[in-house]
Amino acid sequence: MNLTQKKEATLYHALIPIVILIITLSVAIRTFGADPHIPLIFATVVAGAVAVFMLGYSWSELEEGIIDTIKMATQAVLILMVIGSVIGTWILSGTVPSMIYYGLQLLSPGIFLVATVLICCIVSLATGSSWTTAGTVGIALLGVGIGLDMPIGLVAGAIVSGAYFGDKMSPLSDTTNLAPAMAGTNLFEHIKSMFYTTIPALLISLVIYGIFGLKYAGAENIDTSQINTLLSTIADNFTISPLLLIPPVIVILIVLFKVPALPGLISGVFLGGIFAAIFQKSNIGDIIDASHYGFAIESGNETVDYLLTRGGLDGMMWTVSLILIALAFGGVMEKTGMLHAVGSTILKFANNTGSLVLSTIITCIAVNLLTGEQYLSIVVPGRMYKDAYIAKGIHPKVLSRALEGGGTVTSALVPWNTCGAFMWTTLGVHPMVYGPYAFFNLLIPVINVLFAYLGIGISKIDEDSQVIASAK
Numbered sequence: 001m002n003l004t005q006k007k008e009a010t011l012y013h014a015l016i017p018i019v020i021l022i023i024t025l026s027v028a029i030r031t032f033g034a035d036p037h038i039p040l041i042f043a044t045v046v047a048g049a050v051a052v053f054m055l056g057y058s059w060s061e062l063e064e065g066i067i068d069t070i071k072m073a074t075q076a077v078l079i080l081m082v083i084g085s086v087i088g089t090w091i092l093s094g095t096v097p098s099m100i101y102y103g104l105q106l107l108s109p110g111i112f113l114v115a116t117v118l119i120c121c122i123v124s125l126a127t128g129s130s131w132t133t134a135g136t137v138g139i140a141l142l143g144v145g146i147g148l149d150m151p152i153g154l155v156a157g158a159i160v161s162g163a164y165f166g167d168k169m170s171p172l173s174d175t176t177n178l179a180p181a182m183a184g185t186n187l188f189e190h191i192k193s194m195f196y197t198t199i200p201a202l203l204i205s206l207v208i209y210g211i212f213g214l215k216y217a218g219a220e221n222i223d224t225s226q227i228n229t230l231l232s233t234i235a236d237n238f239t240i241s242p243l244l245l246i247p248p249v250i251v252i253l254i255v256l257f258k259v260p261a262l263p264g265l266i267s268g269v270f271l272g273g274i275f276a277a278i279f280q281k282s283n284i285g286d287i288i289d290a291s292h293y294g295f296a297i298e299s300g301n302e303t304v305d306y307l308l309t310r311g312g313l314d315g316m317m318w319t320v321s322l323i324l325i326a327l328a329f330g331g332v333m334e335k336t337g338m339l340h341a342v343g344s345t346i347l348k349f350a351n352n353t354g355s356l357v358l359s360t361i362i363t364c365i366a367v368n369l370l371t372g373e374q375y376l377s378i379v380v381p382g383r384m385y386k387d388a389y390i391a392k393g394i395h396p397k398v399l400s401r402a403l404e405g406g407g408t409v410t411s412a413l414v415p416w417n418t419c420g421a422f423m424w425t426t427l428g429v430h431p432m433v434y435g436p437y438a439f440f441n442l443l444i445p446v447i448n449v450l451f452a453y454l455g456i457g458i459s460k461i462d463e464d465s466q467v468i469a470s471a472k
Contacts, residue, residue: 006056011345013054014338017047018370021329025416035318036416037325039338040372044329051336065335066328072375075174075262077323080316080422082265083135087311087426088290089272090136094279097234097308099140100147105231109148110218113209116141116155116164117440121202123252124166129173130267130412130419133163136248137427142427143307147230150216156429157437161205163443164409168198175378175408181381181399183389190404192271193397196457197405205439211439216248233301239279247271310428319425323418326372333370334380342366343384353394354453357402360385361445366404372417377407395459398452405448 008373021043028034037421046396051057091224118143124133138159138249145155167173169191180190204277234240247268254264269291276282278291297305306355326404343363360381411419413435420431427434435442451457 006142007054009337009340009341013050013336014333014341016050017043017167017329017333017338018028018342019065020046021370035322037322040322040325040329040416042128044325046334047336048337050338051332057336057337062332062335062403066331069331069334069373069376070324070327071183072327072373072379076417077320078262079129079131079265080323080418081313081318082262082269082428083422084294084311084313084316085130085291086251086265086268086272087135087139087274087289088292088313088315089269089310090312091295091308092280092282092286093244093247093272093274093276094120094238094274095244095247095272096140097238097240098240099248100143100307101231101234101240102242102245103140103144107144109146110213112145112148112150112216113154113158113213114206114320116145116158117165117202117206117209120159120162121165124163125170129161130160130167131167131422132251134159134413134423136251137227138163138427139310141309142429146303146307148216151463152429154212154437156423156427156434158209159410159440160423160434161209161327161440162440164348164412164438165198165202168194168404168444175374175404178375178378179382179403179408180397182386183403185400188395192402193401193457193459194404197401197444197451201443201447203442204443206468208439221253221408227380229301230303232371233299233304234236237299237304241279244275244279247275247471268352293335295369306428310426316425319421321350322416322421323372326418327394330367330371330373330376334376339367339370339380340384343381345390347385353392353398353455353458354449356388356392356394357398357452358449359408360399360402364403364409365410368411368414368417369408372414372421374407374411374417374419377411378403390461393460395461398458401457402452405444407443412441415439 021039024039024042025036025402028039048062051062052059078231121135123137124130141159142152142155146152167175170176177187180187218292250271251264273287273291273317276287279326290312292313294310294315296309313334346359346363350359363381364377366375367380368374382399385399386396389396395429411417413425413431414420415424423434424430424455
């Protein structure tokens with residue numbers, strides 16, 4: 001039993017580990033080119049020291065907070081590991097190479113970026129998963145974009161934009177279900193509310209991608225020799241067939257029939273192995289290696305090698321370790337109330353609807369930056385601001401919309417966040433590279449705040465009785 005009298009965390013206490021985190025990350029990454037893991041561990045140690053020596057917490061309490069936070073993201077970590085195996089087996093089987101091969105022949109540069117966003121929108125709406133979208137059709141579309149000689153950051157930004165549209169709007173998405181639960185409204189009220197901000201953000205994004213696409217629309221910009229070289233290299237190293245598009249179709253159908261994500265994705269691994277044996281004549285050892293260590297190729301073509309040397313369970317361990325460390329930091333900050341202290345300070349400036357939504361968005365982004373976990377960026381601000389929205393007579397669906405607008409979409413822009421780390425590992429493009437081109441993700445927070453100040457889509461509690469009073 002801990003007899004030490006605990007002190008309430010203040011902004012001063014919270015800023016100590018936050019400032020240390022910012023400084024160590026900046027120095028390590030920018031000066032030494034290091035990975036973010038060790039700076040995050042150091043910041044976690046500092047947060048723990050503040051909690052023990054200044055606030056009176058015991059190690060067992062901090063450990064409990066860390067474990068509880070990690071539990072919240074356990075499913076996401078398991079999905080990440082399985083998707084690594086999906087990628088490895090789908091490349092070995094020829095599924096991803098076939099998607100790239102046909103895509104290079106069908107998609108022209110002028111429409112490619114817009115088509116990429118729309119394809120990823122459809123897949124993510126159908127599956128409810130930005131991760132599944134990026135790890136399947138996303139990789140193939142990235143290969144097509146590189147083949148069309150487009151900047152890799154621009155292509156990855158279009159993939160991320162489309163993937164997160166569905167992650168926000170699909171009733172199958174975990175965050176789409178989590179946000180209304182935290183805010184105190186129901187799922188379909190939440191989805192209808194998001195139309196106000198999501199559709200304008202998507203349309204504006206499509207226009208911007210269309211303008212970028214015009215730059216590559218002229219025939220003079222297309223290096224046909226490079227495309228032909230890519231096509232011949234892929235054809236020389238893999239058996240290409242339309243039948244190899246069956247695995248992703250089956251996985252999407254499995255998810256549509258509401259099979260849980262993990263069994264659905266594991267079926268994708270088995271399908272990849274079966275198709276690898278049939279079409280590429282791979283043996284059991286090859287399939288196990290691709291599933292565990294990923295696929296590797298030395299074709300003599302640098303672009304093909306870059307695109308297709310990836311995947312595997314082992315290939316995701318860098319990302320898994322980063323996620324677990326970030327969650328440990330977030331667990332200490334959440335358990336000790338330091339995150340709440342930051343949010344309470346921000347809330348003091350929320351004197352109208354616009355500033356309240358702005359405060360929510362800022363807090364969601366801050367939690368994404370500080371804890372590295374998308375779920376926490378929804379759960380923590382949801383807990384913090386729920387009563388404030390009710391006190392002002394604002395319907396909880398406005399809060400749930402803000403939680404998604406600040407938490408869900410910005411998670412992919414943070415390199416040490418679970419989502420940013422996944423996109424980085426899966427697409428092979430750093431979030432700092434694709435972030436400036438993920439227009440949908442950048443526009444959503446801005447439109448949420450702008451519409452709140454303008455009073456667009458702001459419902460009052462007495463206008464709609466769909467409020468879940470028991471939600472916590």
